[in-house]
Amino acid sequence: MLQCSNKNLLEVSYILSLKNLILSRDGKKILRGVNLEVGDREIHSIIGANGAGKSTLAYTLMGLQGYEHEEGSIIFDGEDVAVLSITERAKKGITLAWQEPARFEGLKVRDYLAIGAKGNGGITEEEIKEALRKVDLKPEKYLDREVGEALSGGERKRIELASIITMKPKLAILDEPDSGIDVVSLKEIVSLIRALKENGSSVLVITHREEIAAASDKASLMCEGSILRSGDPLEISEFFKNRCIPCDNRVSPPKVV
Amino acid sequence: MTQITLNALSREAEGITAAYTAAGGDTAVLHDHGISSLVISGNKVLSANATEGIVLEKKETEHGVDIKLTIKKGSKIPLPVHLCFGVVPKDGLQEINMDFVAEEDSAVELIAHCTFPNAEKVIHKMDAEMLIGKNASLKYTETHFHGSHGGIQVIPKAHIKIEEGGSYYTNFSLLSGRVGYLEFDYSVDAEKDSICEMVTKVYGKADDMIKILEKISLNGENARSVIKSRLAITDNAISEFRGITEGHAPRARGHVDCMEVIQGNAKAEAVPIVRVDNPLAKVTHEAAIGCVDKKEVETLMARGLEEDEAIDIIVKGMLA
Numbered sequence: 001m002l003q004c005s006n007k008n009l010l011e012v013s014y015i016l017s018l019k020n021l022i023l024s025r026d027g028k029k030i031l032r033g034v035n036l037e038v039g040d041r042e043i044h045s046i047i048g049a050n051g052a053g054k055s056t057l058a059y060t061l062m063g064l065q066g067y068e069h070e071e072g073s074i075i076f077d078g079e080d081v082a083v084l085s086i087t088e089r090a091k092k093g094i095t096l097a098w099q100e101p102a103r104f105e106g107l108k109v110r111d112y113l114a115i116g117a118k119g120n121g122g123i124t125e126e127e128i129k130e131a132l133r134k135v136d137l138k139p140e141k142y143l144d145r146e147v148g149e150a151l152s153g154g155e156r157k158r159i160e161l162a163s164i165i166t167m168k169p170k171l172a173i174l175d176e177p178d179s180g181i182d183v184v185s186l187k188e189i190v191s192l193i194r195a196l197k198e199n200g201s202s203v204l205v206i207t208h209r210e211e212i213a214a215a216s217d218k219a220s221l222m223c224e225g226s227i228l229r230s231g232d233p234l235e236i237s238e239f240f241k242n243r244c245i246p247c248d249n250r251v252s253p254p255k256v257v
Numbered sequence: 258m259t260q261i262t263l264n265a266l267s268r269e270a271e272g273i274t275a276a277y278t279a280a281g282g283d284t285a286v287l288h289d290h291g292i293s294s295l296v297i298s299g300n301k302v303l304s305a306n307a308t309e310g311i312v313l314e315k316k317e318t319e320h321g322v323d324i325k326l327t328i329k330k331g332s333k334i335p336l337p338v339h340l341c342f343g344v345v346p347k348d349g350l351q352e353i354n355m356d357f358v359a360e361e362d363s364a365v366e367l368i369a370h371c372t373f374p375n376a377e378k379v380i381h382k383m384d385a386e387m388l389i390g391k392n393a394s395l396k397y398t399e400t401h402f403h404g405s406h407g408g409i410q411v412i413p414k415a416h417i418k419i420e421e422g423g424s425y426y427t428n429f430s431l432l433s434g435r436v437g438y439l440e441f442d443y444s445v446d447a448e449k450d451s452i453c454e455m456v457t458k459v460y461g462k463a464d465d466m467i468k469i470l471e472k473i474s475l476n477g478e479n480a481r482s483v484i485k486s487r488l489a490i491t492d493n494a495i496s497e498f499r500g501i502t503e504g505h506a507p508r509a510r511g512h513v514d515c516m517e518v519i520q521g522n523a524k525a526e527a528v529p530i531v532r533v534d535n536p537l538a539k540v541t542h543e544a545a546i547g548c549v550d551k552k553e554v555e556t557l558m559a560r561g562l563e564e565d566e567a568i569d570i571i572v573k574g575m576l577a
Contacts, residue, residue: 106574116560
């Protein structure tokens with residue numbers, strides 16, 4: 001830890017530590033004091049009902065416009081990144097894969113995958129091909145296609161994940177990487193998430209899928225804009241499935257049986 | 258035709274070939290006698306070479322050159338014909354009058370580079386009459402390079418007639434340097450079973466003015482066309498786009514597609530116009546003007562790019 005002498009030593013054992021994160025949009029509190037810790041090289045799932053604030057949390061961590069939190073702290077790799085821009089956070093090693101990836105007209109897949117690797121001193125053609133193979137896309141078929149071309153939702157999702165692989169971030173935030181992907185491919189997504197971890201990344205996964213939660217090291221249940229509980233992924237998943245009643249009234253506190 | 262070989266030692270040839278390279282051209286093709294080419298600087302023909310199946314006539318005029326280019330009947334020209342038009346000095350007037358004929362069953366690709374690297378007071382006018390004969394094919398790519406001063410007026414005007422079964426593909430791009438003033442006016446008459454695709458891509462900056470008028474009349478049965486325009490403007494640039502497609506015959510199919518990205522104080526206007534007077538014809542259109550997509554910008558920023566770099570990549574992708 002001596003090499004981290006300029007950082008907050010209390011926080012450095014976690015790659016990400018959120019303290020009382022509060023965010024409002026249009027006068028409504030969406031994040032109501034989120035506390036969360038993600039360990040180094042940990043796969044951490046965030047599960048919860050629609051509207052629980054999971055995607056909002058992901059966007060807030062990435063620092064997207066319109067998702068600036070008003071209270072709390074975001075400690076990443078021992079430093080508070082709350083005031084940093086998206087680019088600065090990305091350069092620190094945070095990145096985000098959107099649930100619905102952006103379309104880029106005219107941008108070839110090979111160029112898109114190379115962008116994330118710029119901060120790591122560039123990338124070879126073979127490394128780009130390898131990233132495509134890891135997401136089960138044939139390089140010869142996809143390298144020269146446009147990201148904005150008429151690709152299926154699953155193909156676009158895989159290309160998005162390949163761009164995370166080439167970037168080699170310290171923390172990859174994946175917002176529902178399973179949406180738009182068939183059940184058979186779900187196993188590949190799980191193995192890809194594990195590959196990201198083996199590659200040195202911590203992974204924060206927003207998901208509804210038990211299969212992905214089960215493959216995590218740790219899971220947290222999010223409800224009404226706060227983390228209800230964290231722990232063993234199977235227990236959290238089981239709790240969410242059988243004992244957590246979705247709230248009808250968003251203002252009221254979470255109802256737990 | 259008398260063959261004129263490019264004299265690499267002449268100052269004028271040196272200037273225009275350097276400008277040709279800046280515009281993205283490969284000067285080796287201008288020296289290769291196996292490839293048809295024509296180099297015009299101001300009103301001077303610096304080189305001309307026509308291979309088998311091509312008749313190239315040219316005449317220097319007071320302010321430019323009259324050109325007649327004919328692709329003989331049945332000739333499929335294997336390699337593209339390279340054209341280089343330019344004005345190297347900072348001022349000048351260049352008027353190109355082009356009479357192009359692709360005779361029946363012929364096929365050719367023309368690649369033109371128009372380069373005005375030092376333009377401060379330059380006017381480049383082109384007036385073209387093009388005939389694509391029965392079952393003939395022309396692919397025409399025109400790339401402009403205007404330098405950084407913006408003191409240029411480019412006024413290309415063309416009328417293209419595509420006869421039965423003919424096809425015409427054109428791609429006009431002006432992405433490097435300043436646009437200056439552009440008044441682009443192309444009209445097409447498309448006959449039975451013909452195909453026409455017109456693509457324009459322009460990147461306007463500072464106080465550039467861009468006017469694009471493209472009109473396709475689908476006169477023949479089963480004629481098909483696409484007008485595709487991609488414009489990006491920033492600073493105080495202004496763009497006006499008119500894309501007109503008329504369906505006059507049964508099973509004629511046309512589409513007008515304009516997408517514009519604006520930044521800064523730029524102003525854009527896009528008007529797709531469709532006119533149909535045959536109940537079996539169908540013409541569709543779409544037009545969109547907006548700023549650069551926020552999610553695209555944020556995605557690239559989340560990969561470590563600065564906002565300006567991200568916007569640049571997105572705009573260049575759209576114009577690619």
